[in-house]
Amino acid sequence: MGALGEAHLSATAVVAACDYYEEEEEEEEEHDVVEAPVDAMEPAVRALLLGLGEDARREGLRRTPKRVAKAFRDGTRGYKQKVKDIIQGALFPEVGVDKRTGSAGGTGGQVVVRDIDLFSYCESCLLPFSIQCHVGYVPSGGRVVGLSKLSRVADVFAKRLQNPQRLANEVCRALHASIQPAGVAVALQCRHIPLPENLKCETLQGWISTSHSSCSGIFEGENSSFWNDFSMLIKLRGIDMERVSHSASISWCPLRSCEVPICNGHGKKATINGAISPKSVPAPSNMVSAVSSMLLSLGEDPSRKELLGTPLRYVQWLMKFRACNLDVKLNGFKLNNFSVCECPAGDAIDHRAIHSELHLPFCAQCEHHLLPFYGVVHIGYFSSGDGGMIDRSHFQALVHFFGCKLQVQERMTRQIAEAVYSASRGGAIVVVEANHICMVSRGVEKLRSSTATIAVLGQFLTDPSAKAHFLHNILDATGLAI
Known part of the structure; x- marks a missing residue:
C-alpha cells in the first residue's frame, strides 16, 4: 500500500485560503449583477491556462476562468465609482x-x-x-x-x-x-x-x-x-515617512526590469553588457493577445502609454508557473513507488537523529485565482540507515519544483512530504506557512491572514514526541515563546 494508505496527512489551516471562498462565491454569484462582459474575460483566461500546458477542464481549474474574471472586475471597480457620490x-x-x-x-x-x-x-x-x-x-x-x-x-x-x-x-x-x-x-x-x-x-x-x-x-x-x-x-504609529516626491516615471515593478516595452506583444529585451538578460522569458503571442482582450473587457485601453508591455509582463510572470511533467526524479529524490516503514510502538526514537531544514522560501501560483501565494517551508526527516543528511540546496530545489506551477497549498504540502519520505525512508514532516494574495486582494479582504498546513509520514506519525520536537524547533528558530 502507498504512503497515503498507511500514513496520516493532515491540513490545519489558520485561515483557509481558497476553499473558504467556494460556497461564498456561489452565493454571491446568485445576487451579483454582472456589469462587465464576461464573454471576453473567461475565454482569455482559458487561453492562458492552455498556454501554461494546463487542462482547463480538470478539477480545480474548471471554475478558474470565472473566478479570475470576477477578481479582476472587483479589483478595478473604482473605474465605475465617483468621489462626489461618496462625499455628498x-x-x-x-x-x-x-x-x-x-x-x-x-x-x-x-x-x-x-x-x-x-x-x-x-x-x-x-x-x-x-x-x-x-x-x-x-x-x-x-x-x-x-x-x-x-x-x-x-x-x-x-x-x-x-x-x-x-x-x-x-x-x-x-x-x-x-x-x-x-x-x-x-x-x-x-x-x-x-x-x-x-x-x-x-x-x-x-x-x-x-x-x-x-x-x-x-x-x-x-x-x-x-x-x-x-x-x-x-x-507615533512607528511609521517613519520621508518627505520624498517619487516620480511616477520611476518603475518600482520588478517585472519592468525584464524588458523595455515597445508595444503590446513585442518588447526590447533587457541586456547586460550587450548580452540578453536571463530574466527575459519568451511569451506566446496568443497569450499576450488574451491579456490585451482582458484589459479591453475591463474598460481599459491597452495602447495607453502606461500599459504598453503590461500584457507581455503578465504572461512572463505566468510562464514561471507553467505545467511540468518531470515527476520521476529531482536531485536524487524518487517521487513515486514508495511505502511507509512504521516504527514499532515500543522502540524509543533518538531525537538527535531528527534533521531539520527550516524557512525554505517559495512562491507558487494559486490555481483557483491565478494569484500568487508565498511563504516558507519547514522540513523534518529521519535519515536513512547510513545516517547521511540531505543538502539544503536539494530541499530548496524540491520546494521550487513543487511551488513553481499552478498549485494549492494543501497539495504542495503533501507532495513535498511524500518526496522527502521517499528519500529518507524513516519519516518526514512538512509545515508550510503561506500568505495568499487571493485572501486580501479580492472582495473579502482578510488582511494579515496566513495559512499553515502540515503533513506527517512514517516515524513522525507513530511517535508524537518526535513531531512535537520538530515543531519546537520551528518555534525556537522563529524566536516565539510557547
Whole structure:
C-alpha cells in the first residue's frame, strides 16, 4: 500500500485560503449583477491556462476562468465609482475654537486617519500590491468630513490599475477638490511581491517596499509646520515617512526590469553588457493577445502609454508557473513507488537523529485565482540507515519544483512530504506557512491572514514526541515563546 494508505496527512489551516471562498462565491454569484462582459474575460483566461500546458477542464481549474474574471472586475471597480457620490452629504459643521486662541475642530485643527489597508493592481504587471495609506487634512469653513469617507475615497482610486505615486496624487487631488479643506496630505507605504527567484528566507513577507507622498494647500512648502505635524502623527504609529516626491516615471515593478516595452506583444529585451538578460522569458503571442482582450473587457485601453508591455509582463510572470511533467526524479529524490516503514510502538526514537531544514522560501501560483501565494517551508526527516543528511540546496530545489506551477497549498504540502519520505525512508514532516494574495486582494479582504498546513509520514506519525520536537524547533528558530 502507498504512503497515503498507511500514513496520516493532515491540513490545519489558520485561515483557509481558497476553499473558504467556494460556497461564498456561489452565493454571491446568485445576487451579483454582472456589469462587465464576461464573454471576453473567461475565454482569455482559458487561453492562458492552455498556454501554461494546463487542462482547463480538470478539477480545480474548471471554475478558474470565472473566478479570475470576477477578481479582476472587483479589483478595478473604482473605474465605475465617483468621489462626489461618496462625499455628498458627508460634510458636517464643527465650530472649533476662536482663531485667536489656537486651532481645533473645524477651524484649522488637523485630522489624520492612519493605517488604511488597501490593495491595488499594478498597471505594469497586473499583480496586486498592498498599500498602507495615511490621510490628513485641515478643515476650512467650519466643516469636517465623515472619517470613513477618507478611506472610501482612497479605495476608489486603489481599485484601478495603478502605480503608487499616481495613486497618492489622485487621492490628494480628489479630497482637496471635494471637501475644499485648507490642505490635504497623503502618505503611502506600498509593497510589491518580488520575482520568485528573488524571495529570501530572512524576510517572510518578501515584498519590495516603497514610500510615496502627495500634499496640497497649507501642507505644501519645504518648511510647512502642518506637514511636520502630519509626519509626527503617523510616526507615533512607528511609521517613519520621508518627505520624498517619487516620480511616477520611476518603475518600482520588478517585472519592468525584464524588458523595455515597445508595444503590446513585442518588447526590447533587457541586456547586460550587450548580452540578453536571463530574466527575459519568451511569451506566446496568443497569450499576450488574451491579456490585451482582458484589459479591453475591463474598460481599459491597452495602447495607453502606461500599459504598453503590461500584457507581455503578465504572461512572463505566468510562464514561471507553467505545467511540468518531470515527476520521476529531482536531485536524487524518487517521487513515486514508495511505502511507509512504521516504527514499532515500543522502540524509543533518538531525537538527535531528527534533521531539520527550516524557512525554505517559495512562491507558487494559486490555481483557483491565478494569484500568487508565498511563504516558507519547514522540513523534518529521519535519515536513512547510513545516517547521511540531505543538502539544503536539494530541499530548496524540491520546494521550487513543487511551488513553481499552478498549485494549492494543501497539495504542495503533501507532495513535498511524500518526496522527502521517499528519500529518507524513516519519516518526514512538512509545515508550510503561506500568505495568499487571493485572501486580501479580492472582495473579502482578510488582511494579515496566513495559512499553515502540515503533513506527517512514517516515524513522525507513530511517535508524537518526535513531531512535537520538530515543531519546537520551528518555534525556537522563529524566536516565539510557547
